Amino acid sequence: MLPKSFYDRDPAIVAKEILGCILVKKDIELLEGKIVETEAYYGMSDPASRARKGAKIMWEDAGTAFIYMVHGNWLFNIITLSKGEPSGILIRAIEPIKGIDLMKKRRKIKEIENLTNGPGKLTKAFGIDKRYNGIKIYRRNSPIYVRKGRKGNFEIVERFRIGVKRDLPIPLRFYIKGNKFVSKL
C-alpha cells in the first residue's frame, strides 16, 4: 500500500506515478481496479482548483480523500502537496479487476468497458460518496487505499484537462496509452 510520502509531492508527479497502481475498496466488500487516467490540480494558482472555492479539506495533509459533487456525480480526489500549496489529483478512470458483478449491479449496465471509464462512473461503481470524504487513505485499515500494481510497460499520454472552464497552459491530464477504460481520447 502506498505510504503517505508518495502523495506528499507535486500533483503532476503523483498523477503520473499512480497510473497502473490498484485502487482498493475493502470494508464489507472487496473491489479493485487499476488506475488508468488521472488529472492534477494545484491550489490558488489554478483557476480550476477547488481550493479557490473554499474547500477547506484541501489544506489537510497529503493522502486525504477529497470527494465532492459535480453535476450529480461524486468525484474522487486525493490530496497532494507541493511547496506548501494545497493540491490534489482526480482519479478519472480505472480498469475493473475485482468485484465486477457488484459494479455492474450498482451501475445497472453490463458492458465492462462502460463500468468505470469516467470519474463519476467509478465512484458509483465503487459506492464512494461523501461518507468517505476526509479519510486518510495511507492509514492501515482505511476502507479505501491504493497499492502498487504489477509492473507493466505502458506509455503515458499527456493532455489538457477535461471539462474545466479555465485551464492552465500546461497538460495536467495523464492516461495509459491504448487502455480501453480511459474516459476520452
Next chain:
DNA sequence: AGGAAGATCTACT
C-alpha cells in the same frame, strides 16, 4: 432562491 460545478445519459443525425 438561484446558479454553478473537474459529468453522464439519452436520443437522435
Next chain:
DNA sequence: GTAGATCTTCCTA
C-alpha cells in the same frame, strides 16, 4: 459521434 437535457449538492445573494 454529437447535442441537449438532466443529474445533486454547495455557495452566494
